[in-house]
Amino acid sequence: MYTHEHELDSIYKEYILDLYRNPKNKKKIDSPTHVSTKRNASCGDELTVYLVIVDGIITEVGFDGIGCAISQASASLLTEHIKGMSYEDVRKITEEEMLKLLGIEIGLTRTKCALLAYHSCMNALNSN
């Protein structure tokens, strides 16, 4: 039997809204070693991840683009998370881990938003 329980939990938690208003690492990096842009045609969102990787370590990271609160918050969280990590460790991050990092229960339709930054980042790793 269908219940409406899942409706109780908001995805618009204070920290999500905070990151939406005051994103972290939202900056274009002028000479990245790795960069990639991903689009989500169904919401018109576009997100670029810039990385500077020196000796296998992520030394600098930034993102820019437009999107909903969910895609913007996940970009902030991901970029914060990978700063200082090794290239190899970042490559190993799974979609599940990204969603866990976001920390909210996300429905099917918003999963694409939640993973936009992740996919840009993974693509960027392969861009050089």
Next chain:
Amino acid sequence: MNQTIREQFAMLRKRPGYTYLDSGASSLTPDSVVKVMDEYYLEYRANIHRGMYPDSEYASTQYENVRTIVANFFGCTPHEIFFTFGATHGLNMLAYGLEHIIEKDDVIVLSELEHHANIVPWQQVARRTGAILRVIPVDKETYELDGNFEKYIDEKVKIVSVAQVSNVLGTIQSITRLSQCAHSVGALMIVDASQSVAHMPSNVRELQCDFLVCSGHKMYGPTGTGIVYGSQEALEKLRPSMFGGDMIETVEFTESTWADIPYRFEAGTPNVGGIIGLGEAITYIQSIGWNAIEQHEKEMTEKLLSVISPYARIIGPSHSARRTGVVSFVIDQIHPHDIAGFLGERKVAIRAGHHCAMPLMRSCDLMQGTARATVGIYTTEEDVMHLDSALKELQTTFG
């Protein structure tokens, strides 16, 4: 009027405080429609046609009776109606079935506000035949189609296919004039009536169209049902594009002959329970009556427009004349998905995105889409007030 109507929909009766403003995507289903489908499944479940036993006979009669109900609803004869699984299915059948009248360099005319379901099938026909798609543009100030139809519809045109009501802008197109224009050059006129059939009369003789297509699930009927009207003459030109049982007269391994019109367009077992439900949905609309529906929805549309305007930019006419209750809007700095997501958490159901109209979104420079609230017969003033308070909260939270 609406409190009684709300009582007739379990989704509203059982969930006080729930505001459903997404009828443009799919309408809710009244209990009476579910009841006749239940009856079919629980009391006389059988396939139609050729079952020589009472339940099958009865199911066939009920199914065929819906053809008469639909004919009466559209002002045509039952033999000018065939059933599909939805508007998309119907439009694809028309595109495949009319491909043989299209030659290289012929023109198919659409409008800029079409749903993907009325673009992509024609684009594929054009690709296969070497025909050209020509698009009647939308004026970005008035949101009306360029009324100079003659400019677009010339001797090269074989088909004109336009939505009666835009699923993004809510605007009502001048279909009769388009039909006359199409006929003056010998072209066929197709109407995508998906967004109009539940909100205004669609009399095919008045519209003077050759074909009219819609889905059942936007007109208080079940999902998986659709209708195509084709005039007797137009159906003679349409070739079957789905083949199999029930649509044939005789079959040999080398060739087959087709059943009579309209049965040749209903291959295989149709959605029997669904079509029976669809008949009841139309009866339900008729029992309320167009006067009451139009008057009420116009009033709700006005209220919706005036509640949304202070928070947002309306994409579409900001008055209630020559439009239905499909109201698209955008808010600066808030993504349409966040608008709909936030409202959804406050039990206000609206839609967000490109509404399967990417070309229109692109030309309006709205690549993130819009938020869209739509009115149905059950919409009340409380719903609109509920939307108002949710929008206010949205503004405070995201502002």
